[in-house]
Amino acid sequence: MSKVMIVTGASRGIGAATAKLAASKGFAVCVNYKSHTQEAQAVVEEIQSNGGIAIAVKADVTIVSEVNRLFTETVKAFGGLHALVNNAGILETQMRLEDMSSERIERIYNANVFSPILCIQAAIKIMSTRYQGSGGSIVNVSSVASRLGSPREYVDYAASKGAIDTLTIGLAKELAIDGIRVNAVRPGCIDTDIHASSGEPNRIERVKHLVPMQRGGTAAEVASAIVWLASDESSYTSASFIEVAGGN
Template sequence: MTKVVLVTGGSRGIGRATALLLAEKGYLVAISYLHNQQAAQNVVAEINAKGGVGLALQADIADESQVVAMFRQLHAQLGPVTALVNNAGILLQQATIEDLTAERINLVLGTNVTGYFLCCREAVKTMAKRHGGRGGAIVNVSSAAARLGSPGEYVDYAASKGAIDTLTTGLALEVAAQGIRVNAVRPGYIYTEMHASGGEPGRVDRVKSQLPMQRGGQPEEVAQAIAWLLSDAASYVTGSFIDLAGGK
């Protein structure tokens, strides 16, 4: 069976590491990106240079019409999606609750929650046995923030990831009989460019001494967990979470 995966937010960080690893494992890999076309094309070029098949798709996952168009293009160019990695997300400047605006909260929830729901919806329409699909697997990239709350920094982001945990649990139960497995990973302090979006590029180095393992994590370590959850080795795993947070 041809394995076709969509990795949203695949041009950098955890998404990039996941896309490259899955290509090595024989998946046809589509990555979505929002603005940085060059970074996305670089990932595709790296996949293709190693004998894989990569495809970059521009889409704002918070926009329903763009998500539908993205899946349509993916199907036309690579075939029906059999795996989805919901990874695209945004993190805004560190702030306390007193500084949060409705505009900011809705922006975060639009991408981090609505976007995940929309991508899951389109994937299920393709994968579900009742629609003639062959089943499949979905991995949602949540965050340790869903458990820890990110007080004084990113309560809005943490709340969005709490919603993703609930989505993972509920959707796993909803589509299990359709041959679709739904799981999540919850990374903690990982060395990615996202911390710069919050105004503190060196955040991982600042907090790593507070972690039981005394170090931050690498995107490739998260990618390994995602790849396992998508694989046949995890064929009896659904509605589950893997925490990658150095023991915190």
């Protein structure tokens, strides 16, 4: 039987690359998405055409009932759960903190902090040996913004990823006894659609000279780190962070 992985926000970018790579490594993958139905189905079809196993489940992971349905449908389809990748997240237009509306900040924290917590709660109740599960792995997608702060661009996003870092460390220690490892990946300037959300789709070209490697990264490079942390190859790794940021 294949090990089972849920990847949130997996219709595009890092999430899609992660789902495809995980499937190629033998995981049965649930491709979660909120609104990009055609893109999510394309990811599933590509996985299946390459001999992999995948389903797509539409669910807004900021809503408790939809999170519960996501996990229920995954277990019903595949018979269990062994890995959760908390990839879903948002970025909004670049501006200074004092110009940000409270509604914007609430959206950022709902998507980037609240939703991973909801998904982790659901995953624990399936994977934890405390609940007769067989253990598993949780990988959170953070950002080097948690260290760098993103001044004059999106301090709110950076702060939300700082919360993810703290969550990763605390849960790794809390869940180790339950057979669950918790780690995170911190991407840097990665070539995905998320930069368009900040109002600057060509941001990588502007800032790549600030990266020691002098280029942006790819979604596939981030996916490699995520899938390694989710796999048994990292069986003695928990409370750890992999930086995929070109040296930043």
